Amino acid sequence: MSEGWEGADVGDSGAEWELRLYVAGQSPRSVRAIENLRRVCDEHLAGRYRVEVIDLLVDPTLARGDEIVAVPTLVRKLPDPVRKIIGDLSDTDKVLVGLQLRPPGASS
Amino acid sequence: MASSGSGASPLGKAPTGIIGFDEVTHGGLPRGRPTLVAGAAGSGKTLFGIEFLVRGATEHGEPGVLLAFEEAAGDLATNVASLGFDLPQLEADGLIAIDTFQLDPADFVETGQFDLEGLFIRLQLAVESVGARRVVLDTIEVLFSALGNTAVVRSELNRLIRWLKERGLTVVITGERGVEGGNLTRMGIEEFVSDCVVVLDHRVTDGLSTRRLRVAKYRGSLHGTNEYPFLITAQGFTVVPLSSLGLEYEASEERIGTGVAKLDEMLGGGIFRGSSVMVSGTSGTGKTSIGVTMAAASCARGERTLLMSFEESPAQLVRNMRSIGLDLQPWVDQGLLRIHSVRATAHGLEEHLAELHRLVDEVQPSLAVIDAVVSLRRGGGAHDTASVLTRDLDLLKSRHVTAVLTALTHGPDAESSDVHISSLVDTWLLLRNHESDGERNRLIYVIKSRGSAHSNQVREFVLGEHGADLVDVYVGGHGVLTGSARVEHARRTRAAETARAEEAQRRRRALEQRAAAVEAQVAALRADLEAEREALERVLRAEAESADADRGDRSAQVAVRTGVGEPS
Numbered sequence: 001m002s003e004g005w006e007g008a009d010v011g012d013s014g015a016e017w018e019l020r021l022y023v024a025g026q027s028p029r030s031v032r033a034i035e036n037l038r039r040v041c042d043e044h045l046a047g048r049y050r051v052e053v054i055d056l057l058v059d060p061t062l063a064r065g066d067e068i069v070a071v072p073t074l075v076r077k078l079p080d081p082v083r084k085i086i087g088d089l090s091d092t093d094k095v096l097v098g099l100q101l102r103p104p105g106a107s108s
Numbered sequence: 109m110a111s112s113g114s115g116a117s118p119l120g121k122a123p124t125g126i127i128g129f130d131e132v133t134h135g136g137l138p139r140g141r142p143t144l145v146a147g148a149a150g151s152g153k154t155l156f157g158i159e160f161l162v163r164g165a166t167e168h169g170e171p172g173v174l175l176a177f178e179e180a181a182g183d184l185a186t187n188v189a190s191l192g193f194d195l196p197q198l199e200a201d202g203l204i205a206i207d208t209f210q211l212d213p214a215d216f217v218e219t220g221q222f223d224l225e226g227l228f229i230r231l232q233l234a235v236e237s238v239g240a241r242r243v244v245l246d247t248i249e250v251l252f253s254a255l256g257n258t259a260v261v262r263s264e265l266n267r268l269i270r271w272l273k274e275r276g277l278t279v280v281i282t283g284e285r286g287v288e289g290g291n292l293t294r295m296g297i298e299e300f301v302s303d304c305v306v307v308l309d310h311r312v313t314d315g316l317s318t319r320r321l322r323v324a325k326y327r328g329s330l331h332g333t334n335e336y337p338f339l340i341t342a343q344g345f346t347v348v349p350l351s352s353l354g355l356e357y358e359a360s361e362e363r364i365g366t367g368v369a370k371l372d373e374m375l376g377g378g379i380f381r382g383s384s385v386m387v388s389g390t391s392g393t394g395k396t397s398i399g400v401t402m403a404a405a406s407c408a409r410g411e412r413t414l415l416m417s418f419e420e421s422p423a424q425l426v427r428n429m430r431s432i433g434l435d436l437q438p439w440v441d442q443g444l445l446r447i448h449s450v451r452a453t454a455h456g457l458e459e460h461l462a463e464l465h466r467l468v469d470e471v472q473p474s475l476a477v478i479d480a481v482v483s484l485r486r487g488g489g490a491h492d493t494a495s496v497l498t499r500d501l502d503l504l505k506s507r508h509v510t511a512v513l514t515a516l517t518h519g520p521d522a523e524s525s526d527v528h529i530s531s532l533v534d535t536w537l538l539l540r541n542h543e544s545d546g547e548r549n550r551l552i553y554v555i556k557s558r559g560s561a562h563s564n565q566v567r568e569f570v571l572g573e574h575g576a577d578l579v580d581v582y583v584g585g586h587g588v589l590t591g592s593a594r595v596e597h598a599r600r601t602r603a604a605e606t607a608r609a610e611e612a613q614r615r616r617r618a619l620e621q622r623a624a625a626v627e628a629q630v631a632a633l634r635a636d637l638e639a640e641r642e643a644l645e646r647v648l649r650a651e652a653e654s655a656d657a658d659r660g661d662r663s664a665q666v667a668v669r670t671g672v673g674e675p676s
Binding site: 022024029032033036056057060061063064067068069070071072073074083084085086087088089090091094095097098 | 207209210211215216217218219220221222223224225226227229230232233251255
């Protein structure tokens with residue numbers, strides 16, 4: 001199973017940001033990660049992103065493709081280069097730094 | 109029944125298929141449990157794991173999974189291809205599944221709670237894809253350095269081990285060796301793996317490498333506790349057990365000749381088949397010649413023979429032996445004699461052992477000559493050499509190969525061999541240079557010969573155009589005489605004997621002459637005596653005649669006087 005969503009006004013040319021979130025089942029941690037990601041995207045990437053959520057319990061073979069070890073893992077496919085951050089994304093500062101939406105050390 | 113008391117079943121073991129290791133552990137690794145293989149970088153951990161998988165899949169019907177955390181799949185396949193393992197083919201055949209993890213610490217920016225479910229999912233997928241019974245995790249500790257959160261990694265590793273145990277998988281977990289005196293592994297993962305721990309060690313001493321393996325722990329099983337040398341050869345991982353844990357050799361009663369008849373005499377008829385002989389001596393005493401003579405004798409019996417030389421090339425050896433009348437070439441050509449030359453320093457000691465193993469397997473010799481074992485010392489320390497030679501001898505003995513080792517000794521204390529193996533050999537021949545009167549000659553002693561009445565005498569050992577021979581030496585008031593001195597002594601002795609014989613002859617002749625003279629005198633006296641007797645008899649006869657005549661005269665006178673009968 002994979003579900004996803006994208007910013008409201010992403011056009012046919014595709015999103016500037018492509019994100020993939022790997023989770024394992026509908027655990028509270030998975031749910032929390034999805035919620036946190038949705039919030040970060042709405043606040044910082046409105047209209048410029050597409051998110052795909054992959055449940056590895058449903059489709060385990062996909063874990064190899066992105067070298068997933070830890071769960072949840074968020075993979076930034078675009079823009080280049082690929083970046084990965086792990087955890088339930090509850091530390092928003094670190095998420096922004098990890099996605100390179102904010103230089104390290106700067107505060108919100 | 110008696111065995112039902114505890115209800116415990118004996119520990120099952122999963123054979124690794126690694127040569128020697130299953131002997132050391134009496135069957136292999138604990139089945140259904142994890143084993144930690146700890147060692148420094150380059151000590152062979154990964155190879156141990158891969159061979160365990162490959163042998164399991166190909167020889168024991170147990171497919172396996174490799175989770176590689178350090179190397180890419182392509183690199184792994186290339187690295188083990190030289191050992192004859194075709195990982196891509198095994199993967200294609202569904203016998204092995206490989207999943208590699210490339211962990212970049214930059215990828216693990218931690219933004220909240222997480223676990224390692226991704227690892228579990230991938231492992232499960234791999235296990236199910238081949239129906240794996242074996243799993244290798246190489247080297248899982250990388251997780252600690254990749255993920256900063258050691259608390260999570262620790263608890264997840266714990267969960268992983270439980271997960272593997274629940275599925276009854278036999279697991280090898282490799283771990284990087286920690287600093288000396290500290291933990292066995294850098295991150296202390298031995299805490300999780302408590303059933304069996306194997307430590308690999310790769311030491312470099314005097315610029316030469318030696319690899320060693322030790323079973324540090326094996327819960328519920330006997331195991332050899334020694335450090336065993338191991339090798340990484342073209343056939344894979346080879347552990348060389350000290351097989352004389354049991355001294356169970358068959359002892360042959362058959363004696364075989366050494367190729368030197370008089371030496372056989374000294375040894376009470378030759379050496380026992382399958383026994384070991386050490387020929388020791390200082391440089392230039394003829395050790396190699398004796399060794400090769402024995403090899404040649406073996407070939408002459410039509411038996412396959414191995415000659416391992418650390419000092420001369422095959423061609424050089426063949427040429428040099430011609431000078432003492434031994435032509436090895438025909439035997440080489442017939443395939444009876446295999447000369448294998450290698451510089452002792454070309455390999456570490458364990459490679460030497462591996463090579464000997466390989467050669468013995470290949471040649472199947474009935475006699476093997478190793479010339480000269482001391483060269484091995486250049487390949488390792490004295491202790492290591494003795495240990496390797498013990499294993500050499502064990503190997504040869506267990507295959508009923510008669511072993512001839514030549515050993516170089518130094519200095520006057522030639523009776524203690526440098527390599528301390530004299531107690532291990534059955535027969536010890538000592539060659540010694542004897543210097544006197546400006547020349548050096550070779551002496552041979554039989555220092556020991558187990559199970560044989562052997563000569564306690566010393567012989568001179570002569571190398572001539574017709575091979576080696578022994579000559580009785582002169583032992584007398586002037587000490588042992590050899591070489592020219594022996595010859596000179598022999599000549600002088602002969603001269604003296606001749607002189608004595610001539611003197612006797614002369615005296616006999618004189619006596620005979622004297623006897624003849626006496627005879628003559630006796631004859632002369634007897635002749636005198638005879639002459640006297642004849643003279644006397646003549647006188648007596650004359651006397652008697654004249655008496656008769658007187659009597660006739662008187663009767664005539666009476667007749668005259670009485671007128672009777674007397675014509676008037």
